[in-house]
Amino acid sequence: MTRSSALRRPPALPPSVPAGELGTAVGRERRRGRGSSSNASGRYEPLARIAFDDGWQNLDELPPFKTSVTVDATRKIITRNDSPDLSFDRSINPYRGCEHGCVYCFARPTHAYLGLSPGLDFESRLFMKPNAPELLERELSAPSYLPKVIAIGTNTDPYQPIERRYKIMRGILEVLERAGHPVGIVTKSALVLRDIDILARMARRDLVKVAISVTTLDAKLARVMEPRASTPPRRLEALRQLVRAGVPTSTLVAPIIPAINDAEIERILEAVAETGVRSAGYVLLRLPLELRDLFKEWLTENFPDRVQHVFKLIRETRGGKDYDSTWGKRMTGSGPIAWMIGRRFEVACERLGFNLTSVQTTTAHFRPPQPTSEQLSLFAS
Secondary structure, three states: OEEEEEEEOOOOOOOOOOHHHHOOEOOOHHHOOOOOOEOOOOOOOOEEEEEEEOOOOOHHHOOOOOOEEEEOOOOOOEEEOOOOOOOOOEEEOOEEOOOOOOOOOOOHHHHHHHOOOOOHHHHHEEEEOOOHHHHHHHHHOOOOOOOOOEEEOOOOOOOOOOHHHHOHHHHHHHHHHHHOOOEEEEEOOHHHHHHHHHHHHHHOOOOEEEEEEOOOOOHHHHHHHOOOOOOHHHHHHHHHHHHHOOOOEEEEEEEEOOOOOHHHHHHHHHHHHOOOOOOEEEEEOOOOOOHHHHHHHHHHHHOOOOHHHHHHHHHHHOOOOOOOOOOOOOOOOOOHHHHHHHHHHHHHHHHHOOOOOOOOOOOOOOOOOOOOOOOOOOOOO
């Protein structure tokens, strides 16, 4: 029979010991179509559970990881932040976890707050907020609320595959459109085109801007790095259609990973320029908390000959560490390698005519909504 052993959680792993070496690696067949290769317990758990075969060879009979969706009974939907290197102070996340399975996703460690693994659990055990539109309507109607751009997609993707079924993002956009509230959207999914009717109307009132990330043009690399996200050609086509619809659109070359996709910077920007987009940004790979070991496992499995070289370059952009969370540095890194990447990006943008103007949204149209559950005023005319 197959057993699961509960052990006291060991101290944090040193950089040279991937989590999979503790027995948390999962066979390829069980995780087909997923980005992570392991499912180690989150950092707050007192026990680490390790699957092992006791001699009956039944590990092969374990079921594959299937996506499950649980209702997140949140009572507030707008999240605030005071980060000095973010351009927004409020955001909305319709979902927790993301089925896209991008191995590099810096949001993975947040699943530890739920008692789950930032590995395979993050991309298979998802949480949705079905009452997000109603909560948003209520929060926007508060007398003390002051409108500013709400960012959506800065943590997990609002247009991940389960959005096709639940349509929470569309409901949020409907509320924002009625209220005349500005929004900025980041996604890597062509599903954003489903809502192009709302986005086009909001664009005519300067209420929206959309960014689609294009990490690589290599179909094989995209498949192993972002297994359930839209393919590169579909993202480029989504950019093209948004531009045609008059929606202010930009692209993100994110993340840039030294010795993996950094050679594509210029080609990606050239392909994006052909869609009509003229605004672009980039983010250097970030490896906070559990993400370091997950990324190392992925490298070992897919690019075993590059593991040491990639991490050497990463450390050269992070002051000798695997990650530096210092404000002002965490997005772009520091040092000669980071400078070279940034300069290449800038030169390509200058050559292609990117970032010559900036898109500004407005709060001039904002009108606090009247939630349907709110009692009508006795003095209403």
